[in-house]
Amino acid sequence: MTTDSRTALQQVESALETLARRWETTSPAELIQRLAVLARHAHTIGRWRLGPELRRDWLRTHGRILLVTSVAQRDNGLPGQATTSARAALVVAKQIGDATTAAHAGVVLAELAAYSFKSTGDGLRLARAARATAPNSHAAVLAITTEAHIMAARDMPTDDIVAALRAADSIAAKLPAGPAGYSLDGIHPGYLPTFGGAALVAAGALDEGQQRLVEAADLFGRSRSSGALAAVRLYQASAALRGRDLDEAEILATRALAASAVRPSAWLSDGILTLARRARGHGADWSGLVTQAREWSPA
Secondary structure, three states: OHHHHHHHHHHHHHHHHHHHHOHHHOOHHHHHHHHHHHHHHHHHHOOOOOOHHHHHHHHHHHHHHHHHHHHHHHHOOOHHHHHHHHHHHHHHHHHHOOHHHHHHHHHHHHHHHHHHOOOHHHHHHHHHHHHHHOOOOHHHHHHHHHHHHHHHHOOOOHHHHHHHHHHHHHHHOOOOEOOOOOOOOOEOOOHHHHHHHHHHHHHOOHHHHHHHHHHHHHHHHHOOOHHHHHHHHHHHHHHHHHOOOHHHHHHHHHHHHHHOOOOOOHHHHHHHHHHHHHHHHOOOOOHHHHHHHHHHOOO
């Protein structure tokens, strides 16, 4: 049974890695369905009579499946289910001492608290706790960029946000580059300039934020990461709005939607609708783009 269980574990881990690689071009709904199959295997076999090392390996994989499931559920406009999955991933990871997965799950919970449930105070607390859980890992970089975003949303000092991002830069410089797609074991070089740039734009540091976003667009464009590139275009649209360039903002928001056309996601459609409301406050009418975003959204 041990040999069969080890082989099954390798097959499940390989399937999880394949889904992560195809993250950019697979709809969240399809990801959720495929991850549910892997989760059932992990849950069932993990309860067999296994040796301690093999049992721990199965639990670690199950925790990672739950983590990725939570992100897919969030992208599919299911924040309640995403929160349940992320909490389960956190519990499993803590049970076996998997600090990186625990920290990563904490980041997802922080984002859900701040953006889906509009509790930036809870989000900031969760992001900082996640950072402390695995302070030298790629998950710490995720946590710090989330922290910086929330700090900007709470109108905290720009200098503090810049200092946080400098800390993230320092950690990321010591880590190997992660692949495109959804990486559980690394961070793509374009991640930090994307989300760090967005945080700086939100804090009002437009020049540095836009420079980072241009860098991110180049990195994700070269790796053909369409979903990530959509995020960059969305944040560039936000920067253009802050600079009162309404036409450029609409063009960039449209490019964001086009970049992720094969992968409907709630966060992107919500982001476009938010930008459209801001644009309307400046006299611009994005009703055509709003209609497209609503029809395309999975929520």
